[in-house]
Amino acid sequence: VMLQILLNGIVSGLLVALPAIALSLTYGVLNFPNFAIGSMITFGAYIALFFNVDIGVSLFVAAGLAAVGLAAVALLIDRLVYRPLRGADHVTLLVASTGVYFVLENVVRFLFGSDIRGYDVTVARPHRWMGLRVNNEQILIFVVAFLAMVIVWFILMRTPFGRAMRAVSDNPDLADVRGISRNKVIALVWVIAAALCSTAGVLVGMDGIIDPLMGWNYVLPLFAAVILGGIGNPLGAVLGALIIGIVEEMATLVLPTTYRQAVSFVIIVLVLLLRPHGLLGKPRISR
Numbered sequence: 399v400m401l402q403i404l405l406n407g408i409v410s411g412l413l414v415a416l417p418a419i420a421l422s423l424t425y426g427v428l429n430f431p432n433f434a435i436g437s438m439i440t441f442g443a444y445i446a447l448f449f450n451v452d453i454g455v456s457l458f459v460a461a462g463l464a465a466v467g468l469a470a471v472a473l474l475i476d477r478l479v480y481r482p483l484r485g486a487d488h489v490t491l492l493v494a495s496t497g498v499y500f501v502l503e504n505v506v507r508f509l510f511g512s513d514i515r516g517y518d519v520t521v522a523r524p525h526r527w528m529g530l531r532v533n534n535e536q537i538l539i540f541v542v543a544f545l546a547m548v549i550v551w552f553i554l555m556r557t558p559f560g561r562a563m564r565a566v567s568d569n570p571d572l573a574d575v576r577g578i579s580r581n582k583v584i585a586l587v588w589v590i591a592a593a594l595c596s597t598a599g600v601l602v603g604m605d606g607i608i609d610p611l612m613g614w615n616y617v618l619p620l621f622a623a624v625i626l627g628g629i630g631n632p633l634g635a636v637l638g639a640l641i642i643g644i645v646e647e648m649a650t651l652v653l654p655t656t657y658r659q660a661v662s663f664v665i666i667v668l669v670l671l672l673r674p675h676g677l678l679g680k681p682r683i684s685r
Contacts, residue, residue, distance in 0.1 A: 402530055405523045409536045411623075411643025412543035413605070414616060416598040418623040418635035419550055427479065429588045430491035435595065436613035437502035442468040442596025443603045443612060444506050451518050460517075461600045469592035470678040471502075477589055481581075506610045507684035511557060515608040517600075535605045545596055547636060550590065552598040554632065559586055567630065615659070619646070622662035626669050628679020637677060 417435055424432045445467040449460035479494055524533040556558035565573040566583045574580060602612055623642045627634025642665065646658045653661075669676060 401528075403651070405530055405532070405536070406646060407644030407647035408640060409539050409605075410647060411414060411640035412539055413598060413602055414619050414623050414643055415636045415639035416543055416601075417616065418544055418620050418627075418639045419547070419632045420594040421620055421624050421626075421651030422630055422632045422635040423563075423587050424591050425624070426632075427563060427584055430488050430492070430495070431621070432500040433495040433617070434451045434475075434502065434656060435591075436615075437499040437506075438472065438592065438595035438613065438614035438616040439599040440506055441471060441599070442592070443608050444510055446600045447510070447515055447517065447594065447603065447608055451515070454518075457517055457519055457600070457604075461597065464596040464600060465593040468596040470588045472588040472592040473585060476584065486504060489547060503610055510610075515656055517603055517608070519604065522666050535601075539601050539605060542597065546594060550594070550632065553590070559583070563587060568587065575662060595653075618651070618659045618666075619643075619660045622666045622669075624665055624676075626676055628676030631676070631678045634676055634678035 410532035417439055420438075421432055421435045422615070424430075424435075442464045446457065446460040446464035449455050449463050450457050450580075453460075475498055479498060480491070483494055499548065522534045524531050526532075562578045562583050563577065563586070565578055566580050570580055571584075598616075599613070602616070606612070611671055619639075619642050624635050625638070626641060627636070627638030642662055644664065646661050649661045650659060
């Protein structure tokens with residue numbers, strides 16, 4: 399039983415890890431907590447649903463089109479909402495992202511309704527391996543999430559864009575003096591964040607159901623993962639997400655499943671009290 403719970407926790411953590419990386423990247427470059435991250439998961443899932451169910455393409459192709467579509471939406475939102483607020487305080491940007499969340503959620507409700515939907519995929523029997531029950535969706539989540547994290551790591555650590563992004567995150571003014579375009583870096587960050595969120599949305603939809611509140615259910619675990627790992631640290635976001643996933647699954651041994659998100663809230667409070675900079679984050683130095 400414990401091994402099965404551990405496996406389920408790792409899979410749940412990987413679902414959280416992808417948008418947690420996106421949240422960490424946008425925070426690192428834009429310097430504000432993007433509350434709209436949950437609606438980006440939902441919007442990406444519904445774009446894929448439109449192409450998969452309404453148009454009739456394969457889910458693999460629909461997922462790719464969803465990444466492109468959500469990237470276009472994210473860039474449009476940045477141009478209309480966030481760019482005019484560059485340099486504003488954290489609270490202003492947080493409120494703006496909250497407004498974006500509710501706008502995107504209601505656009506989904508207007509276009510697709512509030513009914514529970516699902517992708518057009520073949521239902522397969524779960525596999526049995528060493529006493530564990532493993533279904534095809536869990537295998538796909540593990541493979542896709544791992545590949546996505548490797549690609550993001552390579553972009554951040556082995557490409558000129560990754561160096562430019564780290565420079566903008568560390569010191570935007572100095573990066574601008576060195577000829578690094580902050581707007582181009584921000585645009586590329588939004589594209590990566592959109593790809594991660596849409597992929598997560600598709601994986602969540604395959605593993606469960608698709609409804610307008612599916613992204614909302616991940617907001618608290620997302621922020622818990624990012625805070626636990628260290629705000630602005632993508633690697634820390636992955637570590638935090640895996641810990642959150644495993645702890646939430648373990649908590650179901652003693653708590654009803656409806657209280658799973660309460661575990662994320664408790665973790666946020668404890669981390670902020672005991673280690674505000676997170677597991678892999680660096681404490682801020684005040685001068």
